[in-house]
Every structure is written in structure tokens, then in C-alpha cells.
Amino acid sequence: MALIRERRQLNLRLPLPEPSECRPRFALPLPPTAAATTALTNNSSSAAISAADLDTLQVLGHGNGGTVYKVRHKRTSTTYALKLVYGDSDPTVRRQIFREMEILRRTDSPYVVRCHAIFEKPSGDIGIVMEYMDSGTLETLLKAHGTFSEPKLAHVARQVLNGLNYLHTHKIIHRDIKPTNLLVNSNMEVKIADFGVSKIMCRTLDACNSYVGTCAYMSPERFDPDTYGGNYNGYASDIWSLGLTLMELYMGHFPFLPPGQRPDWATLMCAICFGEPPSLPDGVSEEFRSFMECCLQKESGKRWTAAQLLTHPFVCKDPSVSVS
Numbered sequence: 169m170a171l172i173r174e175r176r177q178l179n180l181r182l183p184l185p186e187p188s189e190c191r192p193r194f195a196l197p198l199p200p201t202a203a204a205t206t207a208l209t210n211n212s213s214s215a216a217i218s219a220a221d222l223d224t225l226q227v228l229g230h231g232n233g234g235t236v237y238k239v240r241h242k243r244t245s246t247t248y249a250l251k252l253v254y255g256d257s258d259p260t261v262r263r264q265i266f267r268e269m270e271i272l273r274r275t276d277s278p279y280v281v282r283c284h285a286i287f288e289k290p291s292g293d294i295g296i297v298m299e300y301m302d303s304g305t306l307e308t309l310l311k312a313h314g315t316f317s318e319p320k321l322a323h324v325a326r327q328v329l330n331g332l333n334y335l336h337t338h339k340i341i342h343r344d345i346k347p348t349n350l351l352v353n354s355n356m357e358v359k360i361a362d363f364g365v366s367k368i369m370c371r372t373l374d375a376c377n378s379y380v381g382t383c384a385y386m387s388p389e390r391f392d393p394d395t396y397g398g399n400y401n402g403y404a405s406d407i408w409s410l411g412l413t414l415m416e417l418y419m420g421h422f423p424f425l426p427p428g429q430r431p432d433w434a435t436l437m438c439a440i441c442f443g444e445p446p447s448l449p450d451g452v453s454e455e456f457r458s459f460m461e462c463c464l465q466k467e468s469g470k471r472w473t474a475a476q477l478l479t480h481p482f483v484c485k486d487p488s489v490s491v492s
């Protein structure tokens with residue numbers, strides 16, 4: 169086993185590696201100015217948004233690195249989500265936010281949460297102004313409305329696959345696909361969010377540091393690259409995490425464990441590396457079963473890519489979303 173570390177507790181969030189050689193394209197940290205804030209706009213925004221332009225409405229959630237607020241733009245009344253990371257956060261958290269900023273500034277897809285502006289206050293607090301997803305995350309929906317039907321799952325799968333196909337085509341590996349990182353709005357549009365542990369691959373043959381993200385959704389090759397796929401490149405790992413996410417939404421609990429059981433790190437690692445991939449219960453359609461098998465192959469090389477999965481009959485049946 170290549171990676172057995174001393175982890176015996178329930179913190180399934182794993183640390184970031186040292187900063188990669190792929191440096192963000194803008195100076196870090198953003199310099200404070202004499203003005204109240206430094207504001208940068210994303211390509212898709214026409215005017216800069218700064219902290220002073222926003223009224224805070226409510227807290228939407230707390231993440232590993234900061235707090236997300238629902239905010240309203242004073243002049244236009246547009247609602248946004250503002251992720252705020254405090255200036256005195258530890259260096260790992262600041263690295264994560266810079267990573268997220270860099271990726272959000274590069275991406276432009278209907279399947280990836282849109283960034284409208286980034287600013288830094290003189291205090292060092294950093295804000296990312298994002299489109300507001302008014303239904304929360306897929307986990308919110310699971311808790312509020314129960315398990316997903318096959319047609320609803322196909323609709324979700326197709327959108328996330330479009331997002332992953334976009335990211336992978338642009339050499340971005342998400343590395344933390346899970347229900348809480350997939351945002352939803354009331355039109356049932358699903359968008360990929362939270363790029364704090366993502367990686368931009370600089371060269372085609374780059375190896376990808378395998379040990380970041382949320383352990384429960386990690387693929388076998390991230391624990392044990394030698395046995396399950398040789399040189400770990402990350403793209404296939406996002407597909408494994410998507411497979412587990414979809415299965416969880418269908419079954420209503422994390423697939424490797426009985427309902428209600430909280431995993432410890434060692435149990436999970438053994439289940440993922442030594443057990444069979446989780447399988448669906450009797451009664452599901454053949455298309456769904458086959459789709460999950462294409463996602464949850466233990467050997468990374470046998471897993472389908474996002475582009476291939478978009479042609480699978482399970483997602484092709486969903487007429488409501490077009491392929492980007």
C-alpha cells in the first residue's frame with residue numbers, strides 16, 4: 169500500500185500539497201490600495217464589484233477555508249454568493265483560495281459556477297463574488313427531498329459530465345467532486361464549484377499529487393497508484409468521485425457503508441482498495457447499472473472518460489440539457 173498514513177479519526181478532508189509549479193497568472197497576494205478595496209473583474213463582468221458595493225443578506229455556509237454569504241449588489245439588486253476568506257487565515261487556506269481564484273478566472277462554462285469578481289480588502293480579506301445558486305448543493309436537495317430518481321440522476325449526471333468534460337479539456341482536475349461541491353439552482357441547473365484543491369495540469373504527462381481532497385470520494389489509485397492504474401493523472405479519479413456521488417444520491421447514504429455509519433479513515437481506505445466497487449440494488453435499469461460500472465472501475469484505465477460517458481445511453485436519454 170503506497171499511502172498508509174496515520175489517520176484514525178473522522179476528518180476526511182486531506183491537506184493540500186506544496187504549491188505546484190503552475191503559478192497563477194496574477195500577482196499574489198493582490199496588493200492593498202488606498203481605496204477601500206481592490207477589485208478585479210472576471211471577463212464575464214462589465215464593471216468591477218467591490219465589498220462596498222454589496223449588502224450582506226445571510227450566511228449560506230461555512231467551508232474549509234471561509235464563509236459564503238448571500239449578498240445583494242446595491243446598485244443593480246443582483247443577488248450573488250460571496251466567499252470570504254479572512255486575511256489572518258492560515259497559509260494552506262490562502263493557497264486554496266488563490267488556487268480557486270485562478271481556476272474560476274480561467275473557466276467559462278454553464279456547468280461551472282461563474283465568478284463575477286474578486287477583491288481584496290486592505291485587511292487582507294479576500295472575496296470571490298460568484299453567481300448565486302438558489303437551491304444550495306446536491307446534498308441540500310438530498311436532505312430536503314430524499315433520494316433521486318433515475319431520470320433526475322441522469323439529468324444531474326449529464327450536467328456534471330459536461331462540466332468535467334470542459335474542465336478536463338482545459339487540463340483542470342477538480343479532485344474533490346462530491347455532493348456538497350455541486351451547486352444547484354431552481355431551474356435544476358447543476359454546476360461544479362469549490363476548486364480549492366483542484367490542479368491545473370501544465371503538461372500532458374504531469375503526474376498529479378494524489379493526496380488532497382475528501383478522502384471518502386477518493387479513487388483506489390489515489391490511495392494506491394501502483395495497483396490501480398500506474399501513474400495517477402487525476403482525470404479518471406474525478407470520474408470515480410462522480411460515480412460515488414451519483415450512487416449516494418440514488419441510495420441516500422454513502423455507498424461503501426451502511427446507512428448512518430460514520431466512516432473512519434482506515435475503514436474507508438480498506439473498503440475502497442480491497443473491497444469490490446459498490447453496486448446498485450436490484451430493480452435499477454440496465455442503463456443505470458452499466459453507467460455506474462463505467463464510472464466505478466477500480467482500475468483507472470478501464471474507467472470511461474467524461475467525453476465517453478456523455479455518449480452513454482443512461483445520460484443520452486435525458487433530453488433537457490444539450491452537450492456543450
Ligand SMILES: Nc1ncnc2c1ncn2[C@@H]1O[C@H](COP(=O)(O)OP(=O)(O)OP(=O)(O)O)[C@@H](O)[C@H]1O
Pocket residue numbers: 181228229230231232233234235236249251281298299300301302304305348349351361362364
Ligand atoms: N455560489 C453559491 N451559491 C449558493 N450557495 C453557495 C455557493 N457557494 C457556496 N455555497 C454554500 O456555501 C457552503 C460552503 O461553501 P464552500 O465552497 O466554502 O465550502 P464546502 O464546499 O461546503 O466545504 P469545503 O471547502 O470544506 O469543501 C456550500 O456548502 C454551499 O451551501
